[in-house]
Every structure is written in structure tokens, then in C-alpha cells.
Amino acid sequence: MEGAQSRPIPVLSESGVDEVDLTPVRTYWQLVRQRFVRHRLAVIAFFLLSFLVIASIAIPFLTGNAWAKTDLTLINKPPSLIAPFGYDHLGTNTFARLMKGLQTSLFIGLSAVTVIVVIGITVGSIAGFFGGWVDNALMRFVDIVLSIPTFFLIVMLVAFWGTGNVWVIIIAIGLTGWTTAARLVRAEFLSLREADFVQAARALGASDRRIVVRHMIPSALAPVVVAATLGIADSVVVEASLSFLGFGINPPEASLGNMLTGAQDFFYRNPLLAWYPGVTLVLVVLAASFLGDGLRDALDPRQRVEV
């Protein structure tokens, strides 16, 4: 919206020919990109995360079922060209399995964040737009959800409704993680409700639905995008923890968490098995949090944390 306002405005001159004000005006998105690029770590994080996403899709695609194939003659064999991380306790190519596990973990992380954002925006915008008792009731509900120990709640949902089911895990993380997003959207809505452009839309007779969907949600998105990026890290770790405890993805399916569980039994014979999935997990978490920091500075400079 701010972009639309600062676009060059055609000026009608005396000669009747349109003259264009040529002073360079930076649009909102140009400013965002400029602020983001200045944050070097965030740029590196962006490329690292993109690289991990692409590798986790491409490598399992190119190597077929190498991530699941076991070969008793290859058990705990050292690294080679086609198996840069060697073979694990079942004779599976560790690198191929790691990429498949990363794919599962990233898929769950990103999908869970999507669920979080959808529920958060819905609840937050309803509470912020209508205010009054609706707001009160929804915020008390947020308080209740926040008071239940989150990880235990997720474990309960997953264990009772379908251990090892990817979709149950995604929904469970989503159903427990939306409270922050909802609060952020609500806070934005409370101030946007009085904003001039919303008043103008209302004066023009726009329906509530149109005001919320077309005018208010786009303006309230910035903090949600930041929270969602940071939320990827949390979701990936929660999935790994669930799989580690045996509630998440179970072998033969691969996930970073269950690769770690498996590695625990081979501390002596193949000690590096615990490092590959762990370091990958840390890279994902670090990349997501730096990307989140960079996006916050770029999209929402008011929220900037002094460091």
C-alpha cells in the first residue's frame, strides 16, 4: 500500500503533455529489500535455508530409495564418493537418509507453521476486529492454551490420535503454537481499526469481510511473517524431539529426530552417526532464526531489537 502511494505521479504540464516526476522514489518493497540485504547474516541464512530445502527435495528424488535400502555388507562402512557420510548401522547410505530425514523435518516444520499462521490470523483478526466480548472470550481461550505445558500437550495429541502420522504431528504442533501469532495480529488490528485508510474503506461502504481481508490483514502481516519464520525453528525441533521420544516419525521412515535415536546405540562403533542429523538440525534452527531477525529488521523496523 505504501508502495502505491509513493509511485511516480504523472503531472499535467501547460503544454498538455504528461510529464513524469523522475526523482527516484523507492517503493515499500525496495526499502524492505535494502534493509534486508544490509543484514548480512540474514542473507547467508536465506541462501543456506534455500540450499537445504532444494537439497532435501532434489537428492532423495535423484537417488530413489537409497535412503531406505539396507545392505548388510555395508554396515558402518566409512565415507566414500557415493556415500559422503558413510553407512549406518543397517548399511544405509547415511547422506541419502539424512537428506530424506531433512525433507520430512522441513515439510513438517513448514506445514506446521502454515497451520499456526492460518489459525493465528483467523483468531487474532476476529478478536481485534470485533473487540468487546468476542475479543475477551478469545483472549481468555489463548490464556488457557498458553497455560497447558505445550510439549506435553503435543505429545498427548500425537500419542492419542496417531503416533507416527505426519499430518497428526503437523496439526498437533499447529493447534498448540498459534497463540503468539493470534496476539500479534490482534494487537495490529486494534490499532488498524482506527487507521485512516480503514475508516475510508468503511465510509465508502466496504463490507466487514472486505475491510478485514483486503485492507487490514495485509497491513498486519509483517510481525506474523517474522514470528512464522522464527516458528519454523521451533517446529522442526519439536518434530525432532517427538521422533526422538518415539511419538513422531518412526523407522523405516526417516526424520532427523529418529536418526538421532538410532545413533544412540552406536556410540562406540559409529560415533559420527549422532553428529550428522544433529548438526543439520542446528543449521536449520540457526538459519531460520537469523532469517527471522533479518525479516524483522526489514519488514517491521519498529520492532527492531537493539543489540
Add this chain to the structure above:
Amino acid sequence: MARYIARRLIQAIPIIIGISIISFLIVYLSPGDPFDRFRSNKVSPEVIENLRRVYGLDQPLPVQFVKWFTAFWSFPWNPTAWGYSITDGLPVRDKIFERIPSTLQLMGVSLFFTVVIAIPIGILGAVRQYSWSDKIIMIVATIGYALPTFWLGIILKQIFAAQLDIFPLFGKYSFGKEGDVLDLAWHLALPVATLTVVGVAGWSRYMRASMLEVLRADYIRTARAKGLASSRVIFKHALRNALIPIVTLLGLTVPALLTGAAITEAVFTWPGLGGLGVSSVVDRDYPVVLAFVMMGGSMVIIGNLLADVLYAVVDPRIKY
């Protein structure tokens, strides 16, 4: 203050009821029941029906809920207030209470080390902002914060227990040494190290941020301007104010003292509450699961209240 606490406790009642309804619904509306694993050709359906009747699972859901909820709060004097465990028939209250000391030991010691290490690091980082030591602190803290607890636990276990063989792999006491304090400390070392590393990473960043904010205040400039020694400015004037948000954080850590270490406990097979919670979920031991959620929820509420009260105690500007 007393009126404020009373008001907050009254406000907590609907939240507690909400928590109990939600957890009750999650538990009882989920497919299957605790006796599913007994169902086979060798067990007659009447036996299962009997078991369900003994545990009250045959009654309508609202009746079960009201009975359970009203009995729940008599726990201070009634050992069976939380019902009986489905796995072993022991009173749930005793099963849970029996685990509390282990978890408190683990979390208490970790929290102690976390605070003792993180506060000086945070002060150092803030006082020497942008120096090399500050940069190193921030990098290490950022990486430490990104370390998933269970992976750190596994790695510490691998290096110090499996490869170097300095610390035990799991458990709380060696066989035959139950109650030996030295043996306990030896077993505590790795799980405490795990929780402390992650804790210090978070707390030192928090402490640094809080200290930086205080150091920018006018009264600090005044203190420096009137010629006070730098150490006096930092420790006497700045530190005391920078600690205010930290005290609040301490209150918010209370619930984690009881429920937060489930994963670390699992890595090191520590006989605490986390392990009980997880195994009760696996066994669908409903009375234990529900008591666990209720206790966790109550701790969150008490922790939040404690944080607000502590805030008013340490900061005379705050009045309720």
C-alpha cells in the same frame, strides 16, 4: 498486595476450569481406551467391561468430569484425590509426588548454575559492548540457544560417558549406592550440563540486553559524571536495576522446574516427572495424564503470579 494476589487467584479459576475441560476432552474423545491392549481372545469382554466400570469409564462424560474435577482439589489430605493409576493401581498422587524430588534436584541445580554463570557473562557482554569478548559471547550464546536440548544431551553422553568414560550413561544412582550424595552428583553432571548450556545461552542474552538498556539511562550518566568508579556504577547502580527483568524470568521458570525437562530426562533416563508424563501417555494411563496436565497448568499460573509479585517486590515503582 494481598488483595491483588487474591484477585489474581480468583481470575485463575476460569483458566483452571478451561484447562481441565480441554485436557479431559483430548483424553476421553481420543480413539481407543486404556484397556485396548487387554483385548484378545483370551480375555472375555466381561472382564474388560468390569475394568471399565472399576475405573468409572462406563459413566457419561460430564459425570466423569464433575466427579474427577471435584475430587481433584482434595489432594492435600486425600491420597486418592487424583484416582488410581491404570498401569499399576497405585494412587496417582503418590506416583507423582514420588517423582518430584528427582526433577527438582535436576532442575534446581541446573537453574542455580545457569543463573550464576549467565549473569556475569551478560554483564561482561553489555559493559564491553561490541568488543571481541562481547562478539564471542554473542556468537556462542546464539549457537547455544539453537542447540536442541536432546541433541546436546546425546553428544555430551557420547563424548563424556561413552568415549571418555568419565560420567555414567544414565540413571540417578549406581546400583547399591542409593542415597550417596557423591554418586548423585556424579550422575547429575551430564544432565545438569545439558540444561545449563542451553539455559546460559538464553539467560546471558537476556541479561546482556537488560543491562544495555539500563546502561543507557540518564542516572547512569549522572553517576559516571559525578566521578564514581566504574565498578561502582556497574555493580551498585546498573546491576540492581538490570536484575529486575531477570527476577521476573525466574518466576516464569517455575513451571519448567516441574515439567520442562522431559526430554533431558528421557536422554539420561532420569527418574523424574517428565519420564512419568511420557510413559503415562504411552500407556494411556488417563488419571496420571490428567493429573500431570493439571499440575503443569497450575504451575504456569502460579509461576506467572509469582513473576508479577516478585516484580513488585524488587521494583518499588511497581504498585498493584
